[in-house]
Each structure stands twice: as C-alpha cells, then as structure tokens.
Amino acid sequence: MTTIKKGYIEVYEILIANKDKKIKSILDQLIPIFESKQRDKNHFEDDDGLHVFCYYHKVWELTSQVEYGKKVNTATGLNSMCKVGTNQWTKQQREFKRDKAELLTLVANGELAIENINSKIEELEEVKDSIVPLFEHHHNEALQDPRQLEIDE
Numbered sequence: 526m527t528t529i530k531k532g533y534i535e536v537y538e539i540l541i542a543n544k545d546k547k548i549k550s551i552l553d554q555l556i557p558i559f560e561s562k563q564r565d566k567n568h569f570e571d572d573d574g575l576h577v578f579c580y581y582h583k584v585w586e587l588t589s590q591v592e593y594g595k596k597v598n599t600a601t602g603l604n605s606m607c608k609v610g611t612n613q614w615t616k617q618q619r620e621f622k623r624d625k626a627e628l629l630t631l632v633a634n635g636e637l638a639i640e641n642i643n644s645k646i647e648e649l650e651e652v653k654d655s656i657v658p659l660f661e662h663h664h665n666e667a668l669q670d671p672r673q674l675e676i677d678e
C-alpha cells in the first residue's frame with residue numbers, strides 16, 4: 526500500500542474515484558481544495574497569536590507585533606500585507622509608473638538612447654519588485670518558509 530502525503534489525501538481519493546473520467550468533469554471538485562490549501566498557508570494561529578504571511582515582505586508576521594489594516598471578506602479579516610508593507614508597495618508601484626513615463630521624455634530630450642529603453646525598464650522593474658525589510662525581528666527564524674527571502678544585514 527502506497528503512503529499518501531498528508532495534504533494530498535483528499536485530492537488523491539477524488540482522482541482515484543474518478544480515474545476514468547475527464548479532468549474537466551471533476552475540476553469543480555478539485556479547485557476548492559487547492560484554493561483552501563493555498564489560503565491556509567497564508568495565515569495560522571498558535572499560542573503567540575495570529576501569524577500572516579505578508580504579501581509584501583514575504584515573511585511570516587505576528588499580527589500582535591506588526592500592524593495590519595482591516596479588510597472585509599478575507600479569511601483573517603485583515604489585509605494581506607502589513608501597513609508598512611502596503612505603504613511601501615503602493616509607493617514602489619507609483620514610482621515605477623512615474624519613472625517609466627519619464628523614460629520617453631528622456632529619449633525625446635536625447636538623454637536616453639531608444640535602444641537602451643528596455644534595459645532601463647528592467648532596472649525600474651527590479652526596484653519596483655524589491656523588498657524593503659521592516660525591522661530585524663520581522664525575520665522569524667523559527668518559521669522559515671521557502672518563500673521567505675534571505676534578508677541581508
């Protein structure tokens with residue numbers, strides 16, 4: 526008898542029970558399982574309180590230590606990013622838009638060669654997608670996650 530990994534049992538059973546059917550016909554059964562699994566991974570509670578995997582910082586944050594804004598219709602009732610992360614994310618998106626729009630002006634003024642515009646956009650995208658870490662204890666060693674980035678000193 527094969528041993529099925531814990532998180533896959535439900536999916537495995539549906540697949541076995543429907544092995545001769547077309548995927549399309551069982552998709553409606555499978556999607557909610559995957560979706561709830563995905564959602565579960567972004568928050569959990571333990572003795573310390575509620576932890577959220579911050580969408581901006583890409584680390585687990587304890588909501589009693591890191592401030593979160595409220596958001597209706599979410600599993601936690603909180604935003605998917607902490608307040609600082611939300612502000613930083615919004616700022617980076619705004620600056621990216623602004624800087625990207627300025628590139629054409631630079632080209633028009635002869636300050637940027639048209640053939641360099643793509644590499645310039647790549648540079649701007651890197652800045653946009655970069656993460657400004659919050660503070661040191663933000664990086665929770667005990668809750669290492671594959672998505673958690675190595676934060677340089």
Ligand SMILES: [Zn+2]
Binds near residue numbers: 586606
């Ligand atoms: Zn955060």
